Amino acid sequence: MAAVSTQDLRAELDRLRSELRDWNHRYYVLDDPSVPDAEYDRSMRRLQSIEAEHPDWVTPDSPSQRVGDKPLDQFSQVAHEVPMLSLDNAFDAAELADFERRCLDRLGADAAPLTYNCEPKLDGIAVSLLYRDGLLERGATRGDGTTGEDITHNVRTIGSIPLRLRGEGYPAVLEVRGEIYMPRAGFEALNARARERGDKPFVNPRNAAAGSLRQLDARLAAERPLEMCSYGVGLVEGGELPEHHSAILACLGQWGLRTNTETDVVQGIEACEAYYEQLAAKRDQLPYDIDGIVYKVDSIELQAQLGFVSRAPRWAIARKFPAQEEVTRLLDVEFQVGRTGAITPVARLEPVFVGGVTVSNATLHNQDEIERLGAMIGDTVVVRRAGDVIPQVVSVVTERRPDDAAAIRFPDACPVCGSAVEREADEAVLRCLGGLVCAAQQKAAIRHFASRRAMDVDGLGDKLVDQMVDEGLVENVAGLYQLTFDQLVGLERMGQKSADKLLKALEQSKQTTLPRFIFALGIREVGEATALNLANHFGSWADLVAAPEEALLEVDDVGPVVADHLRQFFDSEGSMAVAKALLDAGVEWPAIEVKSAAELPFAGQTWVVTGKLEAVGRNEAKSLLQSLGAKVAGSVSAKTHCVVAGPGAGSKLAKASELGIDVIDEEAFLALLANHGVSP
Numbered sequence: 062m063a064a065v066s067t068q069d070l071r072a073e074l075d076r077l078r079s080e081l082r083d084w085n086h087r088y089y090v091l092d093d094p095s096v097p098d099a100e101y102d103r104s105m106r107r108l109q110s111i112e113a114e115h116p117d118w119v120t121p122d123s124p125s126q127r128v129g130d131k132p133l134d135q136f137s138q139v140a141h142e143v144p145m146l147s148l149d150n151a152f153d154a155a156e157l158a159d160f161e162r163r164c165l166d167r168l169g170a171d172a173a174p175l176t177y178n179c180e181p182k183l184d185g186i187a188v189s190l191l192y193r194d195g196l197l198e199r200g201a202t203r204g205d206g207t208t209g210e211d212i213t214h215n216v217r218t219i220g221s222i223p224l225r226l227r228g229e230g231y232p233a234v235l236e237v238r239g240e241i242y243m244p245r246a247g248f249e250a251l252n253a254r255a256r257e258r259g260d261k262p263f264v265n266p267r268n269a270a271a272g273s274l275r276q277l278d279a280r281l282a283a284e285r286p287l288e289m290c291s292y293g294v295g296l297v298e299g300g301e302l303p304e305h306h307s308a309i310l311a312c313l314g315q316w317g318l319r320t321n322t323e324t325d326v327v328q329g330i331e332a333c334e335a336y337y338e339q340l341a342a343k344r345d346q347l348p349y350d351i352d353g354i355v356y357k358v359d360s361i362e363l364q365a366q367l368g369f370v371s372r373a374p375r376w377a378i379a380r381k382f383p384a385q386e387e388v389t390r391l392l393d394v395e396f397q398v399g400r401t402g403a404i405t406p407v408a409r410l411e412p413v414f415v416g417g418v419t420v421s422n423a424t425l426h427n428q429d430e431i432e433r434l435g436a437m438i439g440d441t442v443v444v445r446r447a448g449d450v451i452p453q454v455v456s457v458v459t460e461r462r463p464d465d466a467a468a469i470r471f472p473d474a475c476p477v478c479g480s481a482v483e484r485e486a487d488e489a490v491l492r493c494l495g496g497l498v499c500a501a502q503q504k505a506a507i508r509h510f511a512s513r514r515a516m517d518v519d520g521l522g523d524k525l526v527d528q529m530v531d532e533g534l535v536e537n538v539a540g541l542y543q544l545t546f547d548q549l550v551g552l553e554r555m556g557q558k559s560a561d562k563l564l565k566a567l568e569q570s571k572q573t574t575l576p577r578f579i580f581a582l583g584i585r586e587v588g589e590a591t592a593l594n595l596a597n598h599f600g601s602w603a604d605l606v607a608a609p610e611e612a613l614l615e616v617d618d619v620g621p622v623v624a625d626h627l628r629q630f631f632d633s634e635g636s637m638a639v640a641k642a643l644l645d646a647g648v649e650w651p652a653i654e655v656k657s658a659a660e661l662p663f664a665g666q667t668w669v670v671t672g673k674l675e676a677v678g679r680n681e682a683k684s685l686l687q688s689l690g691a692k693v694a695g696s697v698s699a700k701t702h703c704v705v706a707g708p709g710a711g712s713k714l715a716k717a718s719e720l721g722i723d724v725i726d727e728e729a730f731l732a733l734l735a736n737h738g739v740s741p
C-alpha cells in the first residue's frame with residue numbers, strides 16, 4: 062500500500078467525522094438510520110485508528126469522544142447526575158483478550174483471575190428509570206449521555222416496568238438502567254400490519270423501539286409491543302447495594318424489575334469467549350435481537366478502580382456478533398410466480414455476508430413496498446437477515462445512487478408462461494392469470510400438494526418437481542399418480558431405488574384425511590385451519606362442493622373472500638377435473654361424522670389462546686377447539702370460559718386472573734382434548 066500523506070489522512074479524518082455526525086443525527090435524533098450499524102462501526106473504527114496514530118488531532122467534539130446525540134426539543138430534558146455512557150467494542154477474541162490485559166495492567170496481576178458478569182447485549186434503546194421510595198418517578202432516554210429526554214408518560218405503559226417496586230430493602234432513591242426493546246415477533250407483526258395499511262414499515266426492532274418510545278402521545282407507545290430489561294444502576298441514595306454487579310442484578314430482580322435470564326458469571330476471559338460461542342449458537346432462537354455480549358468486571362470495587370474514559374467505562378466491553386444488517390448492491394430484480402399466481406419481486410444482490418450466511422437474494426414483498434423503498438437497480442441497499450426470517454431489503458442508501466441507476470419495471474405479462482397479469486383492486490399483489498397452464502404455478506401447486514402437512518409425499522423434492530414439469534411428465538397434481546417407473550428412472554439423478562421409493566410414497570399418500578385433501582388442493586387462502594373447519598362442518602367432499610356460498614359462510618373462519626375463492630374453485634371445470642382425477646386414482650379418507658353444533662362438547666363456550674404453545678401451533682389449537690364446538694376469541698372478557706396460556710403470555714393472562722377466569726397450560730389443554738378424543 063502506498064504511504065498516505067498527512068494531508069490525505071487529515072482529509073479522511075474530516076470526512077469520517079462529518080459522515081459519522083450525519084449518521085448519528087439520523088440514528089439518534091430522527092430514528093431513521095441511513096446505513097447499517099456494520100457500516101457505521103467500520104467508519105468509527107477507522108476514525109479511532111487515525112486518532113490513535115495522531116493523538117494531537119483528537120478534539121472533544123470528535124464522534125469518537127461523544128455519546129449519542131442531542132435530545133429532541135419536543136421533550137422536557139432530564140439531566141443525568143451519573144452520566145449514561147456507551148461501551149467499548151471488541152470485534153474478535155483477540156480484542157477481547159486485549160480488554161482483559163488492559164484491566165490487569167491497571168489493577169495489577171494480583172487481581173487475576175477477574176470475575177465477569179456476561180450479559181446479552183439487547184439491541185434497543187438505553188433508558189433510565191428513577192424510583193423514589195419505590196415509586197416510579199421518571200423515565201428518560203440516554204440522549205447525549207448528560208442530558209436525556211423525559212419519556213415518563215411512555216415508560217409507564219410498558220408492562221415489564223413496575224410502577225412500584227416490590228419487596229423491601231431498596232434505596233430511597235434508585236435509578237435503574239436498562240434497555241427497552243421490541244421482541245422480534247411483535248416487530249414482525251407490527252410491520253405486517255403497517256404493510257397491509259400501506260404505511261412505511263420499520264427497518265428493524267431497535268428502530269421500532271426507539272420510534273415508539275419517542276412518541277409524544279402515550280397511547281401510541283402503549284400499542285407497541287415494548288419490553289424492558291434492567292442491567293445496572295445509576296444514582297443511588299439513601300441505601301446500600303451489594304458489592305458485586307451480579308448481586309445488584311439479583312436485587313433488581315427481587316424488586317420486580319426484569320433482568321436477562323441468559324446472564325452468567327464466569328472467571329477469566331477465556332470463559333467469556335466460551336459464553337460468547339454458546340450464545341452465538343442460540344442467537345437465532347432468542348425471541349429478541351441481540352447484537353453482542355456485554356462483559357462487566359463483577360466487583361464494584363474494581364470497577365471504581367478502573368474508572369472511565371470519555372465515552373465508556375474501562376470495566377466493561379461489548380463483544381459484537383456478526384452484523385444482521387449489511388450494505389450491498391441491488392444488481393437486478395426478478396419476478397417469481399407462486400402457487401396462486403402471485404408475482405413476487407426478488408432482489409438479486411451482490412453476495413454479502415450478513416446474519417452469519419452469504420446472502421444473494423432477498424424479498425422485496427410487492428410493488429407498494431418497492432415504491433416505499435424507492436429502490437432502483439444499481440442502488441446500494443441495506444439487507445437484513447435476523448433469526449429464521451427470510452432476508453429482506455429494508456432500505457436504500459439514496460446518497461450512494463449511481464448515475465446509471467435504472468427503474469424497476471414490473472412485467473406486463475407472466476415472466477414464466479407469458480399469460481396476462483392483473484392487480485386486483487385493493488390488493489398489493491400482481492398475479493399471473495395463466496392458472497393451470499403456468500409452469501410456475503404448476504410447480505408450486507405440486508410442491509404444496511406433496512408437502513408434509515398436505516399429502517405428505519416423501520422424497521418429492523423441489524428439483525424433482527421442476528424436472529417433472531419441465532419435461533412435461535406432470536401438468537397438475539393428479540398427474541403425480543399417473544407417473545410410471547420408466548418415466549421416473551429417466552430423470553436426472555433418479556436411480557431405480559429412489560424411483561421405487563417415490564412410487565411407494567405416492568401410493569401411501571393416497572390414504573389421507575379430508576382436511577389434508579382440502580388443504581392440499583391449494584385453494585386460495587384456505588390454510589390448514591380452514592380446511593379442518595370445512596371438513597368438520599360438511600363431513601364429505603360432495604357436500605362441501607355442493608355447498609352454496611351462504612352455507613360456506615356458516616363455517617368458522619370463512620368470510621366472504623374465502624367463500625368466494627372456494628366457490629370459484631368448485632365452479633371451475635379445470636379444478637374439478639383435477640380433483641376428480643385424484644379421487645379416481647384412489648385418494649381416500651376415513652369418513653367424518655358430522656355433529657350438529659349443539660352436540661359438541663364445548664358448544665356455547667368462548668376460549669382464548671395466548672403465549673407460545675410447544676406441541677401445537679396457536680392456529681392449530683384454535684381449530685382443535687373449534688372442532689369441539691368452542692368459539693375462539695382474541696381477547697379476554699367476562700364471557701371467556703377458559704384461557705390456554707403458554708410461556709410468554711402477557712396482558713391476556715393478567716386480565717384473566719383479574720376477572721377470575723380459568724387458565725390452563727398446554728399440558729392440561731392437551732389432556733383435556735385427549736379426553737374428548739381429539740389430538741393434534
Ligand SMILES: NC(=O)c1ccc[n+]([C@@H]2O[C@H](COP(=O)([O-])OP(=O)(O)OC[C@H]3O[C@@H](n4cnc5c(N)ncnc54)[C@H](O)[C@@H]3O)[C@@H](O)[C@H]2O)c1
Pocket residue numbers: 084085087088089094095096097098099101102128129146147148180181182183184185186187188203239240292355379
Ligand atoms: N447505523 C447508524 O447510522 C448508526 C448511527 C449511530 C450509532 N449506531 C450504532 O450504535 C452504536 C453506538 O451506540 P451506543 O453508544 O449506544 O453504543 P453501543 O450500542 O455499542 O453500546 C452501549 C449501549 O449498549 C446497550 N446495552 C444493551 N445491553 C446492555 C447491557 N447488558 N449492559 C450495558 N449496556 C447494554 C445500552 O443501550 C448502552 O447504551 C454503534 O456501534 C452503531 O452500531 C448506528
Ligand SMILES: [Zn+2]
Pocket residue numbers: 398475476477478479480493494495496499500501502
Ligand atoms: Zn404464469
